[in-house]
Amino acid sequence: MLFSSSIFLFIFLPAVLLGYYLLRGQRARNLLLLGASLLFYAWGEPVYVFLMLFSICANYLLGRGIDARRGGGRKTLLILAVVLNLGLLFVFKYLDFTIENLNALLGLQIPPVELSLPIGISFFTFQALSYCIDVYRGTAEVQRNILDLGLYISFFPQLIAGPIVRYNSVAEQIRRRTVDAEGFQQGVMRFILGFAKKILLANNLSVAAERAFTLAGAGELSTAMAWLGSLSYSLQIYFDFSGYSDMAIGLGRMFGFRFEENFNYPYISRSVSEFWKRWHISLGRWFRDYIYFPLGGSRVGKGKLLRNLFAVWLFTGIWHGAAWQFIVWGLMYGVLVAFEKLSGIPGRLRTKAGKGLYATLTLLIVNAGWVLFGAQSFDAALCQLGAMLGLGAAGAADPARFLFSESWVFLVAGAVLATPLIPRALRKLTAGREDRPLVAVGRAALYLLLLALSVSFLAMGSHNPFIYFTF
Amino acid sequence: MKKLFSLRNLTALCFLLFLAVFFLLSLKPFLRESYYAIRAGGDTALAESRFNDFLPGKEGWVTLNGGVQRLLGRREVNQRYRLENGQMTYIIPELDMEPIAQNTVDFARALEERDIPFLYVNLLFKVDEQDKQLPPGVEDFSNENADRFLAILRREGVDCLDLRELERAEGLDHYSLFFPSDHHWTPETGLWASARIAAALAEREPSLAADLSLMDPANYDRDVREGIFLGSHGRRVGEWYIGADDLSILTPRFETRLRFSVPELELVREGSFAETMLFPEKLEQTDRMHSAAYDVYTGGEYGLLRVENLLGGNGKRLLVLQDSFSLVIIPFFSLGYERVDYLDLRLWDGDLLAYVDETQPDAVLVLYNPGALEDNNTVMFDFFR
Structure with missing residues (x-):
């Protein structure tokens, strides 16, 4: 089930909220949330809910085992947990990619397994791994209640598109949490904001982006269409992904959870390194805590630093999808971050013009990166990047002008809303006046308008892509 | 809390x-x-x-959305395009016509072996080949597909009637032949098409000649219901975007006595044109998202609809393969013949040639519009199932 569906909004969410607030006691509420989460997952993937249950049971037993043992046995169980979780991910996500490459490399003819990818598997396996590692490190207490661990791994708000919640950041909240009216309202506002970002902006921007990717695949892309497509996709993926995160964070707050932020206006970054501190923050932190730091982080020699960086970025690329374009995309960021770390740029730039130029360059690189990320194939990505550099070859009819006339409003709105300008202005405007009737009514009217407009797009059955199937 | x-x-x-x-x-x-x-x-x-x-509240949501889209000046909404003249359409990509054309040729041959005349009638599509009215950069290939399809049929000696040629020859205003909020044509156009098809049939097979005065607009009363019809495009984009259309109820001034039967529903109606062909309750329905006032003619789509002219018509029996465009052809065209069986292959799953052998029609017609042409043998062209 997707948040951006009428069944979620009109049936699932009200039913779960009603049940949650009718029940008394954390245990009953957790049980309800676990049941709802499994139903949420089973709605679109009835078979793979058993995979989820297996993951919960196996990680529960491994966690208990790690906690109970000392010495070598403890490490063996941790290795087993890593192998099991990554093994699941490998079988469902990377096995066919591996077979395809082995066939190409060694001239073999191994048939592909063609397993469909369980939705959200990259998110929940990383969460399960985080639990086992945290228990091993002693940074979190073992979870003795399998139902509570099940809730952590399968909790529906962050199940299919993150944020990746590390166990030690929510362990206490699973045991004990409270919801106050203020927190609930914050959750509602955050959910509506994310819902609107996804449906009003991301979905409408996706039309031009997808058209450009299709034309690039056919080798019929003009320079104008290539740019329109790439800029639309850059904004689409931001509003889609951050919209999902906003919805997850908002839903979490409605049930008393506080998840960490996942996005922080990444397109205002002044460097590539800064971009990755603002984009998909939970994934960056996961890799930092569970790969980069254990390898020695940056407090090592240059050679090891490069190794550590490339390991993280290789995994980042692979995590996003089983295709070479994701690996190249990840490694591209590895090179850029290594360059910035070793050269001290942009910190060493003294002039405003230099810093501004570097920030612009960062945006252009990120934009080109998204072409690589979203294209139908590596060749199609090169075609689109070539077209952006003026090597385009439009087909009989170039749709750029029409699609721009259709989507310029969303492009402009997206560009403005990708910066903190409006939230800052609103905060300034309402600072100290939150309790005034006019502010309360105005705020409610604004959020209801966003909700109504978003629902109107849902009701229309308009284009509503889910772009995390490869994750 | x-x-x-x-x-x-x-x-x-x-x-x-x-x-x-x-x-x-x-x-x-x-x-x-x-x-x-x-x-x-x-x-x-x-x-x-x-x-x-x-x-x-589906209609309310869609209407709200259409209003917003209109304010934003968007011309593509929900895969529907607003033409320069304000009408709505969908578009068709360039398709390979060879498979369905070959199947049609084979079907015509099978009928030829049975000594049954065959006529393929190409109806009109919303987008006019010579005046597309589409936004710049948006292409529709429905007519080009139809041109290639008909060229293959003609090359193979299959008899065709292209209503686009008659439309041009008569200098008709193409877009006034259609509902602005729908891809279908109006009842007036259906009446016009009925007369042209009947005339073409008579021209090819004089023994099939029908009384064309039965399809003459001058012999019909016209009752216009204003703003009653929200077409299929309109249902996708909302009334605030496209508006609702007027719908004419055409009833003959001459005597009629018909039997209208739908075997799958065990529905049999007998009586005048108004008592058999018209379903006025379709005009009263308030749920415009799931009903269409257009269905006032014949009541909707059926797998098999048989219309018998109890006054005898011209004594000939026809078999017509058709789709929803014929809802406004059936009432008028049927008047000229003794019996016409209308099959919609999307809804009817029998053996077509066995049905032909069983009913022995005096002619078989296929009435499809260019929007129905596909690049493989989809159900509408699956004549040999």
Whole structure:
């Protein structure tokens, strides 16, 4: 089930909220949330809910085992947990990619397994791994209640598109949490904001982006269409992904959870390194805590630093999808971050013009990166990047002008809303006046308008892509 | 949560009220559509899609959305395009016509072996080949597809009637032949097409000649119902975007006595044109998202519809393969013949040639519009099942 569906909004969410607030006691509420989460997952993937249950049971037993043992046995169980979780991910996500490459490399003819990818598997396996590692490190207490661990791994708000919640950041909240009216309202506002970002902006921007990717695949892309497509996709993926995160964070707050932020206006970054501190923050932190730091982080020699960086970025690329374009995309960021770390740029730039130029360059690189990320194939990505550099070859009819006339409003709105300008202005405007009737009514009217407009797009059955199937 | 009921938390309260109202209104359609999906052997996607179709306040939501899209000046909404003249259409990509043309040729040959005349009639598509009215950069290939399709049929000696040629020859205003909010043509156009098809049939087979005065607009009364029809495009984009269309109810001034039967529904109506061909209750329906006033003619689409002229017509029996465009052809065209069987291959699953052998029609016609042409043998061109 997707948040951006009428069944979620009109049936699932009200039913779960009603049940949650009718029940008394954390245990009953957790049980309800676990049941709802499994139903949420089973709605679109009835078979793979058993995979989820297996993951919960196996990680529960491994966690208990790690906690109970000392010495070598403890490490063996941790290795087993890593192998099991990554093994699941490998079988469902990377096995066919591996077979395809082995066939190409060694001239073999191994048939592909063609397993469909369980939705959200990259998110929940990383969460399960985080639990086992945290228990091993002693940074979190073992979870003795399998139902509570099940809730952590399968909790529906962050199940299919993150944020990746590390166990030690929510362990206490699973045991004990409270919801106050203020927190609930914050959750509602955050959910509506994310819902609107996804449906009003991301979905409408996706039309031009997808058209450009299709034309690039056919080798019929003009320079104008290539740019329109790439800029639309850059904004689409931001509003889609951050919209999902906003919805997850908002839903979490409605049930008393506080998840960490996942996005922080990444397109205002002044460097590539800064971009990755603002984009998909939970994934960056996961890799930092569970790969980069254990390898020695940056407090090592240059050679090891490069190794550590490339390991993280290789995994980042692979995590996003089983295709070479994701690996190249990840490694591209590895090179850029290594360059910035070793050269001290942009910190060493003294002039405003230099810093501004570097920030612009960062945006252009990120934009080109998204072409690589979203294209139908590596060749199609090169075609689109070539077209952006003026090597385009439009087909009989170039749709750029029409699609721009259709989507310029969303492009402009997206560009403005990708910066903190409006939230800052609103905060300034309402600072100290939150309790005034006019502010309360105005705020409610604004959020209801966003909700109504978003629902109107849902009701229309308009284009509503889910772009995390490869994750 | 005791402090929830304060003005400060108005946003949360409104949201909860919104959820509560829509939850209560949605429960019934959700349970009904989920049950339907399960019974139909479908999955959750089917349940979801059907629930979305019956969302509480669906027309209101679509209307609101259409208003916003109109304000934004958008010309593509929900895969429908607004033409320069304000009408709506969908577009068709360039397709390979060879497979369906070959199947049509084979079908014509099979009828030839049975000594049954065959006529393929190419109806009109919303987009005019010579005046497309589409936004710049948007292409429609429906007419080009039809040109290539008809060229193959003619090359193979299959008899064709292209209504586009007659339309041009008569200098008709193409877009006035269609409903602005729909891809279908108006009843007036259906009446015009009926007369042209009957005339073409008579020209080819004089023994099939029908009394063309039965299809002459001068012999019909016209009752215009203003703003009553929200077409299929209109249902996707909302009335605030495209507006609702007028619908004419045409009734003959001459005597008629017909039998209208739909075997699958065990429906048999006998009486005058108005008593058999018209379903006035279709004009009264308030749920415009799931009903169309256009269905006032014949009541809707059926797998097999048989119309018998109890006054005898010209004594000839025809078999017509058709789709929804014929809803406004059937009432008028049928008047000229003794009996016409109308098959819609999307809804009828019998053996077509066995049916031909069983009913022995005096001629077989296919009435399809260019929008029905596909690049493989989809059900409408599956003549040999």
